[in-house]
Amino acid sequence: MAEAKRDTEANIMTPDDLLSGSSLTTKELQQNWREVKRNDRPVRLLFEIPSSRIVEQALSKYVVYQVVVMRSGSFDSRRVSVERRYSDFSRFHHQLLQEFGEELEEVLLPRKLLTGNFNPDNIQERRLALQDYLAKLYSTRCVRHSHHFPAFFTEPEQRRGHSLIRAGQFRAAVEQLQTVLEIQEKLLPWQKPTLVVPTLAALAVGHRDLDDPEQAFGCAHKALPPVRRYGLKQYRAALLELLVDLGYQLGRPVAQMQEELTALRDAERGEACCRSLKELVIQEFL
Known part of the structure; x- marks a missing residue:
């Protein structure tokens, strides 16, 4: 199997190879060029709404839709999903219209139904329409780069996760x-x-309180580069402090991080946030 894969890869030519490959037939050139293009496809987001369910509560009844988010390409086989109501889509659309207005003239949210909201045919039609709506939003550059876009897919769950940390329910929070x-x-x-x-900061706190220092260290260490690059001072000091503490516990080299933390504290002369990472996480999304 490995040898066959190497043989296949060896037969895929680069554009430079194709230009110099005059000995190849037209059919072979076309086949190789298709392979090059297939392996050079840009990464795209894909959205699917495969199912829905009716939720009945004491004073309300509504439909929730399962929204699956994935990236194109075989390297991303993980399908992650959240649930959203039509009212969530409506609120999201209103936020986008307020910020982008004319740029969304051709992107229409499926209309609100006055009757028949729980009719199976209507639910099916709306499910497909909402799926198409998300695809059109993603194709609009200003939307996919806006802060509203990730917030729609993650903010309710993120708020819930931070609330669970504040309540001491660390395992549920981590999930x-x-x-x-x-x-x-x-x-x-x-x-x-x-x-x-x-999110990484909250996961680091959750894993630490679950007595999983390895996972906590990994999450904190992953958060540190963007924090350094974009100058998030309060996170930088708190992450370094946690990493030094966990590093000693795990037997990791921490001298460089300890020096960085000391230099940061000295440079700021008390202006840097002295709160722990857990304190920062608890106060997030209040």
């Missing part, structure tokens, strides 16, 4: 925040790397 992180990572090509910082 919730892991879903948030996976969606945010799919969105990163169109968002600043700082998007994942609050």
Whole structure:
């Protein structure tokens, strides 16, 4: 199998190879060029709304739609999903219209139904229409680069995760925040790397309180580069402090991080945020 794969890869030619490959037939040139193009496809976001369900509560009844987010390409087989109501889509659309107005003239939210909201045929029609709506939004550059875009897919779950941390329910919080992180990572090509910082910080706190220092160290260490690059001072000091503490516990080299933390404290002369990472996480999304 490995040898066959190497043989296949060896037969795929670059554009430069194709230009110099005059000995190849037209059919062979076309086949190789298709392979080059297939392997050089840009990464895109894909949205699917495969199902819905009716929720009945004491004073209300509504439909929620399962929204699956994935990135094109075989390298991303993980399908992550959240649930949203039509009212969530409506609120999202209103926010976008307020900011972008004319740029969304051709992107229409499926109309609100006055009757028949729970009719199976109407639910099916709306499910497909909302799926198409998300695809059109993504194709609009200003939308996919806006802060509203990731917020629609993650903010409710992120708020819930932080609330669970404040309540001391760390295992449930970690499960919730892991879903948030996976969606945010799919969105990163169109968002600043700082998007994942609050989530990684919260996961680091959750894992630490679950007595899982290895995972906590990994999350904090992953958050540090974008924090350094974009100058998030309060996170930088708090992350370094946590990493030094966990590093000693895990037997990792921490001298460089300790020097960085000391230099940061000295340079700021008390202006840097002295709150712990847990304090920052608890106060996030209040």
